Amino acid sequence: GAVVSQHPSRVICKSGTSVKIECRSLDFQATTMFWYRQFPKQSLMLMATSNEGSKATYEQGVEKDKFLINHASLTLSTLTVTSAHPEDSSFYICSARKNIQYFGAGTRLSVL
Amino acid sequence: KQEVTQIPAALSVPEGENLVLNCSFTDSAIYNLQWFRQDPGKGLTSLLLIQSSQREQTSGRLNASLDKSSGRSTLYIAASQPGDSATYLCAVPAEGSSNTGKLIFGQGTTLQVKP
Numbered sequence: 001g002a003v004v005s006q007h008p009s010r011v012i013c014k015s016g017t018s019v020k021i022e023c024r025s026l027d028f029q030a031t032t033m034f035w036y037r038q039f040p041k042q043s044l045m046l047m048a049t050s051n052e053g054s055k056a057t058y059e060q061g062v063e064k065d066k067f068l069i070n071h072a073s074l075t076l077s078t079l080t081v082t083s084a085h086p087e088d089s090s091f092y093i094c095s096a097r098k099n100i101q102y103f104g105a106g107t108r109l110s111v112l
Numbered sequence: 113k114q115e116v117t118q119i120p121a122a123l124s125v126p127e128g129e130n131l132v133l134n135c136s137f138t139d140s141a142i143y144n145l146q147w148f149r150q151d152p153g154k155g156l157t158s159l160l161l162i163q164s165s166q167r168e169q170t171s172g173r174l175n176a177s178l179d180k181s182s183g184r185s186t187l188y189i190a191a192s193q194p195g196d197s198a199t200y201l202c203a204v205p206a207e208g209s210s211n212t213g214k215l216i217f218g219q220g221t222t223l224q225v226k227p
Contacts, residue, residue, distance in 0.1 A: 006155070032213055043201060043219040044156075049212075093155055097213040100146065101203075103156040 003027055004096050006104025013084055014112055021079045021107045023050075023094030029074035030096035035067075038091040038106075050077040050094075084111045114139045116204060118218035125192055126226050133187040133221045135202035140180045147176050147187050148201045150220070156201065160187070192225045199223070 003026040013019050023033055031052045036044040048069055049057040056069035066088075068080040077096075081088055093106040115138045125131055135145070144163045148156040160169045160176040162185065168177040175188040185202055199220040206214035 034213060034215075043217040044203075044215075046206065046214055046216070049214060091153075095156075095213075095215075100158055100161050101213060101215060102158070103148075105155040106153070108153065 004094065004102045004104045006094055006107055008107060009105060010108045010110075012110045012112065015085050016083055019081045019084055019109060021081075021092055021094075021109075023077045023079070023096070023104050025075045025096045025098075025102075028096075028098045030077075030098070031074060033071060033077040033094055033096045034101075035069065035077075035079050036093045036095065038093060040091075044093060047079075047092075050079075052077075081109065084109070086111045114142075114204060114206060114216050116202060116216050116218040118200075118202060118221050120221055121219065122222045122224075124224040124226065127192060127194060129192050129225075130188070130190050131192055131223070133189070133200050133223070135185040135187070135218055137183045137185075137204050140183050142180065142204045144205065145176075145178055145185050146203050146215070147174075147185075148203065150199045150201060152199075159200075189223075192223075194225045194227050197223055197225050 005024045007022045033050040035047045038044045047062045050069045050071040052071045058064045071077040089111045095101045095103045117136045146161045147159045162169045162178040173190040178185045199222045201220045203215040203217045206216045
């Protein structure tokens with residue numbers, strides 16, 4: 001089946017630093033990818049839609065300047081958490097669609 | 113606005129039991145409904161996808177049903193095994209009858225199957 005690779009799986013950083021998370025579709029092209037956020041014991045919440053070659057579309061309440069999304073190729077989308085703070089600590093998951101949604105393994109971000 | 117609810121939030125059963133997980137959604141105009149499995153600290157694995165025109169889908173010991181008119185879906189797991197222990201999530205498209213790929217998730221049912 002289709003595979004979506006997400007990297008890194010875990011990152012620990014100091015408050016104020018920026019963190020980049022990559023999401024790759026390994027065996028198919030994805031003009032659209034999605035970024036979700038999951039707090040402990042809660043479900044996934046859609047943050048934004050990443051569009052290849054154009055600006056991302058953010059959900060209501062998601063700060064576009066805090067969560068920078070770049071979709072420079074048909075197989076790669078990146079999410080950069082800028083000036084991360086402890087409240088940004090969460091599990092971030094990306095997905096891409098090939099008939100159905102395929103999800104990455106997620107990135108656990110811990111901001112100290 | 114579409115809302116997805118799953119009950120129960122948690123379930124613990126002995127190995128071998130048959131069990132039913134419930135998912136309800138407020139807007140019945142959905143394109144499809146998908147059930148996922150999430151292991152602790154991991155991403156999601158798609159289990160079953162039911163198109164809006166379908167009533168059920170089966171994969172091995174899993175059977176998912178869909179009743180759009182009542183806004184409900186159930187995931188039936190037969191002869192549960194310890195390896196089935198995980199969180200099960202249902203999701204529907206965020207934009208109803210469109211298949212844009214954006215999903216709205218329920219909060220999940222965390223299942224523990226005891227040996």
